[in-house]
Amino acid sequence: MEKKQLTEAELNMRAKAYHDNHFNHVHHAYIDIAGDLVAGTLLSRIIFWFSPNKEGKSKLRVFKDGHYWLAKNRTDWWDEIRITPKQYDRAIKVLQQKNLVVKKVYKFEKDPTTHIRLNFDQLEIEVNKWINDIKQKMVNGEIDEKGRKTNSPKGKKPVVSRDKPDSSEENEPNANAEPQENQEEAPNPLGNLVFPQKGKTNSPKREKRNSPSGENDFDQKGISLTGNTYRENIQGKHTDHHHKEEEGKVVVVVNSQDIQNTQDLIQDTFGVELPIEDTIQFLRICKQHGKEISDVVKATYNYFAKKQEPIEDLMGALVHGAKKGWRENISVTLEREPLTQAVREGMKEESEENPDWQVDPEAEKRLRKKLDQMNDTLNKAKKANQG
Incomplete structure (x- = not known):
């Protein structure tokens, strides 16, 4: 089949559409619940997959042990939310420790593949705790009517120090800065590509495995791993x-x-x-x-x-x-x-x-x-x- 030649205008239009349609939208609640940006972004994306589509049907197609599961390898998340395999390993462990997700290994298309299930009950508990915490901060005056955080509890004025009239530039507020409510978030480096549930990735760090010896052209028959399968995410530095x-x-x-x-x-x-x-x-x-x-x-x-x-x-x-x-x-x-x-x-x-x-x-x-x-x-x- 002859490849269609795109004009410069068509190419620009498609690139602009790709730019506009591939991004991450992450609620601050999920980041707060997970404890950091990467884990919160991963949690948000998992919630997306477990949410019904516009027709009210499940986006997932793997059903085992009475539950729907999200089947993805650690390398697939680069296309989803721009996190590396190592970032995923740490983030999924955080979510497991908080009992927000369940992770198992099943065969998927004959290969052992990580399957993730969202713990809806625990997520609901954490979201309710987050909402109650926000409500309490509003009562205490820590958050104003416009949703902005204040510097002092309700009824108290912040103390202004006048001891040093010649304050350094580092401590002075930027006179040209926009009010907080008018500032937009900085560009998110975790912009995602919304692709189907199961697929390969073109992660720049995972294009080919530089194994100590050649390519890993393995037999594609799948096997299950039981017993202690060494899922620890080892932390810490080591010498060269x-x-x-x-x-x-x-x-x-x-x-x-x-x-x-x-x-x-x-x-x-x-x-x-x-x-x-x-x-x-x-x-x-x-x-x-x-x-x-x-x-x-x-x-x-x-x-x-x-x-x-x-x-x-x-x-x-x-x-x-x-x-x-x-x-x-x-x-x-x-x-x-x-x-x-x-x-x-x-x-x-x-x-x-x-x-x-x-x-x-x-x-x-x-x-x-x-x-x-x-x-x-x-x-x-x-x-x-x-x-």
Whole structure:
């Protein structure tokens, strides 16, 4: 199909329309409730998705466990509200801690994808608290009839200091400044692109993953992650190089860029974030055994995807892949103690936020039988190797 050639006037008109129609409108209440601008903007956008459209119908199309869910990866939010994946990781954790949202990982189009559900009850409580706080400030005279904040409670005049007639320019009000009610908000750097619910992003920081080794062309079969899936959002700074010393005084240098790239690669592949301490250990083991990071991650993902088995211990699986690799003909035992696995029918994932679910007895029996078979196979393989 021949590409249509746009005139300069048409191009200008379309660019202007794009400029005018892509922006964020965020209520101050949501920013106050969330505690900061980024988390408040994310909360506002989640509320938008859970609000009905003009026809009164839901904008969402994923319905699981009796609820509608918003299915989006951490990279999709750049197109929505111009926040980076790292900003999203911190902001969604804030909203989870305040019990404003519930986050789970389900399969979406065969891939493990983060699903978010708005906690309407908690949101209503927080909004009512915010409104009551505003009403009290109005009674106290802290907010005037026009909605402007005042400097003193009702009935009291602000104290004007006359001790220093020659005040510095820094403390003098700007005579040319507009009154507060006439000032418009500064341009919001979080202007969004309103795209469909599920899609890829063109985030400038996420165009291609600079993994320690090549592209991550993974098998597109999805797998579920159960047990402890390392969703902690690690805070704090670290030095540019991390040194780990092993027996024989072999020093392995791991730089900060390798750590960041590896964390991003694991996040994009498995849908969870590996803590910095585990990431450093994984990098160290890969370097000691001469393994490429991306090869180990890809092989680990494909092994469990082909077997359609959940990963009970992601760190243990990665360490096993780095040290011994993966063989499809026998079952393996991870070197770290496996964490408790939640057993559910279908594609249901256990969650720390929802501990009240009940394990299906039949499913548990099947799992125990399968584990016994795996151990028998492993023992036979060990005896054969020893013989």
